[in-house]
Amino acid sequence: MRTFNYDPLSLFIDGAWIAAGNRDTAPVVNPANGAILGRVPLATAADLDLALATARSAFDVWRRTVPAERSRILRLAATLMRERAERIATLMTLEQGKPLAESRDEVLRAAEYFEWFAEEARRIDGRVVPSNRPGVQQLVKRQAIGPVAAFTPWNFPAITPARKLSAALAAGCSVILKPGEESPATALALARCLDDAGLPKGVLQVVFGVPDMVSAQLIASPVIRKVAFTGSVPVGRLLSERAAAGVKPITLELGGHGPVLVFDDADIEAAAVGGAANRFRGTGQICISSTRFLIQRGVYDRFVERFVAATAALVIGDGMTSQTQVGPLANPRQLAKMEALVADAVEQGATVLTGGKRIDRPGYFFEPTVLADVPMTARIMHEEPFGPIAVLMKFDTLEDGLAEANRLPYALSAYAFTTNARTALDVGDGLEAGMIGINQYRIVATELPFGGMKESGHGSEGGTEGIGHYLTNKFISQA
Ligand code: NAD
Secondary structure: OOOOOOOOOOEEEOOEEEOOOOOOEEEEEOOOOOOEEEEEEOOOHHHHHHHHHHHHHHHHHHHOOOHHHHHHHHHHHHHHHHHOHHHHHHHHHHHHOOOHHHHHHHHHHHHHHHHHHHHHHHHOOOEEEEOOOOOOEEEEEEEEOOOEEEEOOOOOOOHHHHHHHHHHHHHOOOEEEEOOOOOHHHHHHHHHHHHHOOOOOOOEEEOOOOHHHHHHHHHHOOOOOEEEEEOOHHHHHHHHHHHHHOOOOEEEEOOOOEEEEEOOOOOHHHHHHHHHHHHHHHHHOOOOOEEEEEEEHHHHHHHHHHHHHHHHOOOEOOOOOOOOOEOOOOOHHHHHHHHHHHHHHHHOOOEEEEOOOEOOOOOOOEOOEEEEOOOOOOHHHOOOOOOOEEEEEEEOOHHHHHHHHOOOOEEOEEEEEOOOHHHHHHHHHHOOOOEEEEOOOOOOOOOOOEOOEEOOEEOOEOOOHHHHHHEEEEEEEEO
16 A cells, blocks of 8 residues: 655744644544544744734735735635645545545535635625715725634534635635644645645634634734634634624534434435435534434334434445445544433433444444434433434424424524425425525535524525625715
């Protein structure tokens, strides 16, 4: 087998790739076997001060760079991402664990976001508003909001930075990005593409560190004018408070507990087999994952049989092995959480239809797990599992199904399967979720807004909506 060298890890501040030197570091671990791939440098307060000063001066350069030039650089960066996709995907699988085919797909979709917002950069227009006073000209402009602090997690190390960077850079903002420390090489590889594409020095900077210290310092700085975060609800709430102290807008993409409504008239094969694939993709560590399968009583037994069979047939293993469909969990915290959620549900009377245990091998592997008869008091009925556990439940009427689907404070994704047009209209209208798939599980597309409602967050990324958060309105009224 050809040897693959994991990239050296660094900070990227003021146009320089800065190695750890005498800074503290954190290990980056391959979750498929526990091997240490490298050590990520943790930024000091002085590093962050330099990044902030650079973000301010780079903003002045970038916001004045004409849209066509910003667009050209973003498109070139996307081309480099496509050319380097195989290498970036390998880095991702090594540090995050997902199957190589999923990593490849993620890099290509990240490139697509840069292409999409390269075009949007050229469409940031304004309005001329007729005045009620003669001789007065009123101009409404939209301009870049200012330097952005962006925080992204470990589960999608390419796409979550890409959604933020592509829109913010297209708008003319400078960005300090803090990706997850557990999968740092992927984000650095994207930054390298932008640097090689000619992004002016300091417009993008990448830091790692102690997350709480980094977010406290960056968000408190008057340089930062906008915050964007993807991660858990508690951290989203904390960052919201920090942003509020400086009266700064924040875009939040937080967790989910995706319900799937399967009606008696549905294509059960598509709902069940597709549902198992969707639930266990990314080892279930996906915010828009389908978690609760609500099945109308008449088709419950048939659905359960197909869903459990499809789950039990999934091939689990190292993401670098081509047959693997489900990789390891990303870290030991996740493994401990799955064990605790299953133990709690079983103790309260749930039935394990398949899976339920960690797998006895190196790395953080947990069996794809299907639970039925789970009482409402079980933790998994309220908490986002963010892992390979599905819950199967029965419902009787459309109203009952919708009530259960909308029961939780999460409202990110929801799905429904029905061949009845009236039912499809009613669930589309009645489901509380930012993103809804009817008769399909594939709901994410570059051209669509990605985001949630209720405690799943606010503000959309992607689509024509995604650039607006990085712009601010200004009017000039000229007599
Ligand atoms: P976590 O909440 O501690 O971390 C989630 C992300 O937020 C990480 O990237 C982390 O570096 C960052 N973070 C944590 N504290 C921070 C702070 N004070 N300031 C800035 N960034 C901070 O938990 P975790 O153990 O990594 O994941 C636990 C849960 O988070 C998961 O079970 C899931 O519910 C949620 N999560 C959601 C997403 C998503 O895509 N919405 C992604 C990752 C994790």
